[in-house]
Amino acid sequence: MKTFSKFITLFLLLMLLPLCAQIKISGKITYKNKGIPNISITLKDTYDGATSDKDGNYSFETSEKGNQTLVFTNSKYEEVQKPIVLNDENITVNVDLKEQINEIDAVVISAGSIDASDKKRATALLTPIDIYTTAGADGQISSALNYLPGVQKVGESEGLFVRGGTGAETKIFMDGSLINNYFSNSVPGIAGRDRFNTSLFKGNVFSSGGYSALYGQALSGVLILESVDLPETTSYDVGISPIFLTGSYQKLSNSKTYSYGASLGYSNLKFIQKILNFNTDFEKAPESINGDANFRIKTKSGGFFKYYANFDSNKLSVLSESLEPDSDQNKVSLKGSNIFQNLSFKQKFGRYLLNVGTSYAYNKSDVQFSTLLNNVPKSSFASNTLGNYLNAKAVVERKINKISALRGGFEFNNANENSQYDGFHKKYSDLISSGFLETDLGFSNNFSAKVGVRAENSSYLKHWNFAPRVAFAYRLAKNYTTSLAYGIFYQNPESKYLNSSAPLTFQKAEHYIFQVQRNTEGRNLRFEAFYKKYDQLIKTSGEQNFQTAINNQGNGYAKGLELFWRDRKSIKNIDYWVTYSYLDSKRDFQNYPISLMPSFAAKHTFNIVAKKFVTKWKTGFNMSYTYSSGRPYYDIVDNNGQNIIRHEGTLKNYSGLNFSLNYLPNLGKKDSKAFTVLVLSISNILGQKNVYGYNFSNDGMRSSAVVPPVNTFVFIGAFISFGVDKTTDAINNNL
Template identity: 70%
Template sequence: MKEQGQKLLFLITFSLFTFSFAQVKVSGKVMFRNKGIGDVNVSIKNSYDGATTDANGNFTFETSEKGDKILTFTHPKYIDVEKPVTIENENVSVNAELKEQINEIDAVVVSAGSIEASDKKRATALLTPIDIYTTAGADGQISSALNYLPGVQKVGETEGLFIRGGTGTESKIFMDGSLINNYFSNSVPGIAGRDRFNTSLFKGNIFSSGGYSALYGQALSGALMLESVDLPDQSSYDFGISPIFLSAGFQKLSEDKNHSYGATLGYSLLSVMQKVFNFNTDFIDAPQGLNGDFNFRIKTKSGGFFKYYGMYDSNKMGVRGESLEPEYDFALVRLKGKNTYHNLSFKQKFGKYLLNAGTSYSYNKSDLNFSTETNDLESDKTQLLTDGNYINFKAVLERKINKISALRGGFELNNTDEKLHFDQVNKHYQDLISSVFVETDLGFSNQLSAKIGVRGENSSFLNKSNIAPRVALAYRLAKDWTTSIAYGLFYQNPESKYINGPSNLDFQKSQHYIFQLQRSTEGRSLRLEAFYKKYDQLIKTFNVTPNNEQNQQVLTALNNDGYGYAKGAELFWRDKKTFENIDYWISYSFLDSKRDFMNYPVSLKPNFASEHTLSAVAKRFIPEWKLGVNLSYTYAKGRPYYDIATKDVNGQIVNFTRNEGRLKDYNALNISFNYLPNLGKKDAKAFTVFVLSISNILGSKNVYGYNFSVDGSRSSAVVPPVNTFVFVGAFISFGVDRTQDAINNNL
């Protein structure tokens, strides 16, 4: 036995010696752009022999494999490389140069001037529908929530997105690629119209405060691109109730989950709240509205997608204010408004090509009646009646070049037909804007990308055309740091309300220069952006006095001699990670802007532009209580105001500033509570939210501007309809339980 053990030991020792003698060392270095790469897996194909490179890209391992073999080099961020190698009895040295693996996740994306909230950008998504609903002071409106982002001015007396020194009409809103004409409800002077569209209709958005894509046009300042929801997860029924409104709706999903349809109906009336709160505005007719919509969505067998959305909206109100003219006691204005909108879109892949096509139609009617009241007797009414028909059609064809590069192009038609009647003035404005565009996304590497596009437009009314080039570059400075620059030329037709007759006018024009620095990590986002905008060919207007008995002054477009600039810097910080169950963001905007346009006598700071704007939003969700507590605060430096009058100097009519000053600084602190109780059976598919929202909880007496008498000797402040407003409501859904979604989106 002892002898056998010795033989066995000798055999094992000899085998180990032989095995050791047969081992060959394989070594080398793996590089990318002459720099060593760590964590690259190097191995002999179809064997277990291999190693991982160190921080400098070096590797070494031993193998007993012999003959012609394949050495593989793999890393998630680089393209796999295979190299043939012959292994005999001598050590082998093999070096490899890798190429970057370009993919949609790691590639840097051009983002100068834009903020995206969509399925593709969940990591840094901003202003998703749940964000909007839970932002105190936003009232569930997309446009109001955007006021808490950098670049957007808080202008309370009129609707619209006032972006980086631009007017509210210099920004445009799109739904599934098609232009939305009259996004806001009709209103009276001094009171802003509200969003006509329900926030829950949209699943994502891209908000561009400058340098936006060549696919969109006719906006000097910015664009908001809204993407409607696809098929619902399942059928549901929804109800909403509050002292202000009642609403009900449903969504029906087919059993094969390939199509759905739904509708909603809502009615609002403010008269109950008038009895509870001390309103600044004397509503002789309480604001009320009726709205309804219908939608269907169809997924075809070939993978195409049809979406239709149609809505009807009507509203009316009446306002009485003290007259600034001594011969009258009060000035009255009454409104009746109607609007309908239809949007049909289609998306389909054809091999390597993707077609997006859509069309929209809207009709809007605004009937304003002005009168005065003296000793309880009302004067004859003066009517301002406008109605318009708007048709938009757009088609975009896109082809992917590689994973992060694409080429797209298409055309757009936008037809306007408007009629206006005011006193003795009647006009009919018609215009067809035809546009073509081409744009490419170029991904040179995961660190460098570009977006280059050009858009051409022709206006039948102006009988002129334009060419607008746009370019943007993005570069990754480090793992979490990126920088972007953008330049673009943008055109927009003069507003039709200033065109009272044949005019030799041209497109208004702006140029955008944008620089952005951004850092994004899990749960945190920091954006710094600087911009410069140059305006040319802005509309200048003047007052003429026609020879008629009323001596009525008529505002008439004169020329395109207006000009201006806007420059500034912005900061945005959002943090969902530092504090448990707390999401907060802070935005600051500095704006330096001047314009000589409209009836301005000289270049002035616009009365809608605030030099400093600061916003802070904080949200705390308490899971065990199913309670969300939301705060928001906005500060804006007081805007300038002007009383611009007209006088005749030596037979010439000139404008001059008669009264001017600066408004008090704007301040508003808002708070809201969202409570999600358990109603009904534990396993019931139901979702309920109780909402309590208090706007301007500290009761700050903000002023939006001033109105002046004809001679300029008297004035009245333009103020919010109410200083502090309280909203209480309940929203109930049956058929689908979104409780966990609501909780998770708030964490």
């Protein structure tokens, strides 16, 4: 027993010996002189350590001796390692940490823009599935953008009318290169449609102001489209409706390093015109044929080549009641054709990223204007345009750190046009040479800036411009950020107004933008205020349909407030967004005799979009509604060399309720070899009789309303895909 007692005593002494020899390590952890909690403190290569309390204090004991390393870690801060020497005395180690900079936590500058291509952003909006399932958008990107704040509802002309700007003041880019013919050819009063298939693009950035120095020649905004990379698999697609027939094929190589494909489509409104009550009297219903081809190659070194080409031709002929006493009908006939090609290459070289691209556009538009008396041609003249446009661009980017970068490059945009209007012939040629430099500066996860500059030279105008741009973003709190942006933007006058040798220069706009955004899971709230100042706008003279620029003495402004709210969380399985835009704008430009609110600007615009997919019924239900206050209209004529307003007024308020549903008959069938979507879409379901403007007779005594081709439009179609199961995209709908 005595021997056993001695053994126990010795064992306890050995166990207590380390405890008696333990040393206390303590201290305080701070960030910008404030104690911070939840910092992990460990003695390297041991199990000894602690976690800081709410005031940043910590303490723990260890029996280790000699040279050691104390490690301080937290995902939000840079790791710190402190060498220490442990003897027989307690020690104090205080540390001041630095914030960990990373792309995910860093605040993003978003003043004036909405990005739908960056998966890190919860505000991603108007992805391809968003566009296809927005009632009233008809699958067109430009139409879907009408449901965002800042975009005006203008139905009589194609283009994006942004914050008091004309449709020509917003430019569209594909993989960095300018698209000079995004919309199809059109006639007065009937807007052209998007020529590009929405499914071609994997995302977009829409900027309604304050955009990057990488883009130019746009006074109001830019739409930046990014095309898809390699397809998921080889597939065949067919689209069938009373309006069109389409087919496409995409081949993915077995190695998944390259793909190629093509599509062909035909559309004709003749059949649907017999069913629906059209406002427009189409002597020849709109008819078009279109096709495209593409290839994509992923190189062994990680580079990526993309090539895309499309073509289309369209025809139509419209009859309308004449406002002149010597004829009873007017006739406008159109024959148009377009070609677009785009080649881009992207490659990383260490810390450098190279993006180069070029695009070519060919536009031909032949419009014949005729007057008829008792169905017999009385007089006629033609308006013909043939244009060739070449764009080339190169951008080099170097990463400075995780959230900072420097990029720069050059761009060339060459235009050549031959046009004729009622016997007047014109040749127009211009080379715009541009250089740009821009940097992203990430000072912390809560504060960042973008500073850039762009310079341009026009061979036609024989002038240079210099355009600085700057933007800041700051995180006010966990879910709140604010952004500020300022920039100067220049744009050439539209070539259709360049009909004389009058000395001209660039048109100019200054943008000031302030934004506050609250972003939480499933919800996004944005408030934006803006002010735009216009200078050097062109002034024109001549008859209404043939204006000629005479000087750059025009000016104007646009200011307003915008609100955007998107919610995927509050109402179960329903995704909806609401927008409101207030716009106050006046311009003295083109043939305006004084400063006036532009005829394409509405003071108040309200949109609501809602979507729900019912899995049990295999059906998605989509609704949208648009309201905008009445736009002004003017009858401006040239009176002995002086422009005067002969008639003016305000249009009735615009209102349109749209509905669509998507039915997936293959949903749940595992052995189905085809994915099918049946679509029913009804635009302006309540049949509101909206008016876009008025045409006036030569003497001003008679007028006629410019109205949509049809008040209520019904579309029924089927889309079948062999080889690709798109069910997940269709039913998730980004909810």
